[in-house]
Amino acid sequence: MSAQQFQIADIRVEGLQRIAPGTVFNYLPVQVGDTVGDDVTGNIIRALYQTGFFDDVRVEREGNVLVLTVQERPSIAKIEFVGNQDIDEATLRKAMDEIGLKEGRVFNRSVLDRIEQELERQYYSRGKYGVLVVSTVSPQERNRVAIRIDVTEGLTARIKQINLIGNKAFATPQLLKQFELGATTWHSFYSKNDQYSKQKLAGDLERLRSFYLDRGYIKFDIKSTQVSISPDKKEIYVTVVLDEGSPYTISDIKLAGEAAVPVTKVFPLIQLRRGEPFSRKLTTESSERISSLLGDEGYAFANVNAVPEVNDTAKQVTVTFFVDPGKRVYVRRVNMKGNTRTRDEVLRREMRQLESAWFSAALVKESRERLNRLGYFDDVTTETPAVAGSADQVDVNVTVREKPAGNLMAGIGYSQSQGVLLNASINQNNFLGTGKRVSLAFNTSQASTLYSLSYQNPYYTADGISRGFELSYRATDFSQLTDTSYATYTTDTGIAGMNFGLPISKTSRAGFALRYQYTNIQYNPLTAFFYAPQVYAFVEQNGQTFNDFIMSASYTDDTRDKAVFATKGYLHSLHGELAIPGSSLTYYRVGYEGTRYIPLTKRFVLSLSTELGYGAGYGDLTALPFFFNYYAGGPRSVRGYQANTLGPRELSINYNPTGGNTKIVGSIELLVSPPVGGDLEKTLRFGLFLDGGNVWVTQDNPLIYPTGFNLDEMRFSAGLSASWLSPIGALSLSLGFPLNEKPGDETQVFQFGVGQTF
Structure with a gap:
């Protein structure tokens, strides 16, 4: 271009293919009418290059027309990944989108270089130091390019050895137990502990630091960390240089600031002791307990800081807890969210943290647990935000996620003990969002037919006394029970009852019920004499029709965190029933059921369960009626x-199981939720179990063998289990392997229960 300046009469852009001229004009630092010289043309070229749209820009003059000749950069037509296995393609594409490399965008070679470097860094973090990333850019028609990224991942480098230098007080094996990383072992294929990661090493070093600080080594320091890789890039060596320092003991414990609660309540919460080694963990836990105490007293924003004063000469530490309770806080409002069907009052009556009362962290936690135990919600969360413009008020926001209503149900299923099951029911634990339980059901199988109606109001009174009613009729043909070849007889049972429940404490309830029960036994005397002598003898002695009035009482203590798939807490239940004098059959039964959940890790839970039962007759009845006997074996018992099928049997042609008047069943099960994410992780559980139990007839009976109580008759099994709350119904599976079966036992390794609703 001529050095002579000129005034622009027009601007023409040549070489454009995809980019509109208007886009170019928007980036130009000049417009028609401006004067252009050599000093301005440099600015024009720089401005257009900075857009990232062009590979080449030329500025020329034709008369008073400014001519811009450009060469557009190609657009990306396709991006293809080959060879990536450790990092999935979706993750790679997301990372590339964030950097700016995406199909349809303008291709920029520098961005592709950054992608290659980032890919290598990602693979390095996974221990693949032999990774090779090669990009190929292929021209396409219409000024486009296709990008192919070939990844040769190579083998993962394994940690060969971790060396600790400078440790004298503690042996290296003891310290290495604090590390997640380590040399290859038999379980490395699962734990991946031998795959080096910078983040994992940082976590291990922090755990190592905590190990020393919790044992009084307050001056502990990590001098250096060196990670080296073998020439073949297959083995990694980690060397950590330590300076342990000397152990420090606690010389004094002080409390400063304003405690806001009696000091006699604060000091017992401090676990530190004079003369013992200083522990950062115990110090932190003590601070948290003091904060929790203040939180329960209404000081929601209390601040407790533990400050150690170090005496290097004496190797001692004075720990001072500075307490700043802040203002006492009360709750302005309790807000409910997410309950589209459930009425607010159903949630509010479970709340132990009340509006206009002092805030209590313990009461908020208890309220959340009570809502979880209702079983109406998949998830319950609580938040306590401060009220804007107020220093002494908070709101309690309760957010629930309701379970599907599903109150009208028809179903088909299969049970290994009763064959094909058909059911139709209106069964709602939260009827119309009122919290009342209503059930109207019809169930039938080849062995039994059931009609039932029940109603339960958990808050019959405002203080939590419950009341319920039940009506049911069941006809059972025991000859059709597929697992047990019972003799040919049937029973018709009708029940009408009423029950009450009374809250005893925060987690426990007492119950009382009264019911009328009608029982009629139909049988063929000749057939029963040979195939069911127990039934024959009972009917000959007591008759076929019975009218009984039964009182029952129960006590339940439930501290589980959730009603379904609990992870901690326990459920204990004591119960007893008595057929009152004047009934056709005078008997009693007492029992206990208990389950405790012990969290081991985030995913692993240990479940311990026990079921005990005992029954007997009184007055004119010498033994528990056979149709009230306990049974054992199968799902929910001894898998x-x-x-x-476990326990005594009749001395008859079929050698039928009779059940017993005494029952002991227990189970130890290690439960784990799989790391699959989403709702499936909350509705699926696997287990490793050990079951044991049996039933006994403790009274002498010449028609049954064996009789008497003998713990040597206990049966045990072990195996695997799975439970899934699927969208089409509950599904349970187990593989149980008997450990001490005896001749005559009926075993069944695979057991399941499945139901389908529509």
Whole structure:
């Protein structure tokens, strides 16, 4: 271009393919009418290059027309990944989108270089130091390019050895137990502990630091950390240089600031002791307990800081807890969210943290647990935000996620003890969002037919006394029970009852019920004499029709964190029933059921369960009626044995199981939720179990063998289990392997229950 300046009469852009001229004009630092010289043309070229749209820009003059000749950069037509296995393609594409490399965008070679470097860094973090990333850019028609990224991942480098230098007080094996990383072992294929990661090493070093600080080594320091890789890039060596320092003991414990609660309540919360080694963990836990105490007293924003004063000469530490309770806080409002069907009052009556009362962290936690135990919600969360413009008020926001209503149900299923099951029911634990339980059901199988109606109001009174009613009729043909070849007889049972429940404490309730029960036994005397002598003898002695009035009482203590798939807490239940004098059959039964959940890790839970039962007759009845007997074996009992087959048997042609008046069943199960994410992780559980139990007839009976109580008759099994709350119904599976089966036992390794609703 001529050095002579000129005034622009027009601007023409040549070489454009995809980019509109208007886009170019928007980036130009000049416009028609401006005067252009050599000093301005440099600015024009720089401005257009900075857009990232062009590979080449030329500025020329034709008369008073400014001519811009450009060469557009190609657009990306396709991006293809080859060879990536450790990092999935979706993750790679997301990372590239964030950097700016995406199909349809303008291709920029420098961005592709950054992608290659980032890919290598990602693979390095996974221990793949032999990774090779090669990009190929292929021209396409219409000024486009296709990008192919070939990844040769190579083998993962394994940690060969971790060396600790400078440790004298503690042996290296003891310290290495604090590390997640380590040399290859038999479980490395699962734990991946031998795959080096910078983040994992940082976590291990922090755990190592905590180990020393919790044992009084307050001056502990990590001098250096060196990670080296073998020439073949297959083995990694980690060397950590330590300076342990000397152990420090606690010389004094002080309390400063304003405690806001009696000091006699604060000091017992401090676990530190004079003369013992200083522990950062115990110091932190003590501060948290003091904060929790203040939180329960209404000081929601209390601040407790533990400050150690170090005496290097004496190797001692004075720990001072500075307490700043802040203002006492009360709750302005309790807000409910997410309950589209459930009425607010159903949630509010479970709340122990009340509006206009002092805030209590313990009461908020208890309220959340009570809502979880209702079983109406998949998830319950609580938040306590401060009220804007107020220093002494908070709101309690309760957010629930309701379970599907599903109150009208028809179903088909299969049970290994009763064959094909058909059911139709209106069964709602939260009827119309009122919290009342209503059930109207019809169930039938080849062995039994059931009609039932029940109603339960958990808050019959405002203080939590419950009341319920039940009506049911069941006809059972025991000859059709597929797992047990019972003799040919049937029973018709009708029940009408009423029950009450009374809250005893925050987690416990007492119950009382009264019911009328009608029982009629139909049988063929000749057939029963040979196939069911117990039934024959009972009917000959007591008759076929019975009218009984039964009182029952129960006590339940439930501290589980959730009603379904609990992870901690326990459920204890004591119960007893008595057929009152004047009934056709005078008997009593007492029992206990208990389950405790012990969290081991975030995913692993240990479940311990026990079921005990005992019954007997009184007055003119010498033994518990056979149709009130306990049974064992099968799902929810001793898995690996067929349902209801354990225990004594009749001395008859069929050698039928009779059940017993005494029952002991227990189980130890290690439960784990799989790391699959989403709702499936909350509705699926696997287990490793050990079951044991049996039933006994403790009274002498010449028609049954064996009789008497003998713990040597206990049966045990072990195996695997799975439970899934699927969208089409509950599904449970187990593989149970008997450990001490005896001749005559009926075993069944695979057991399941499945139901389908529509």
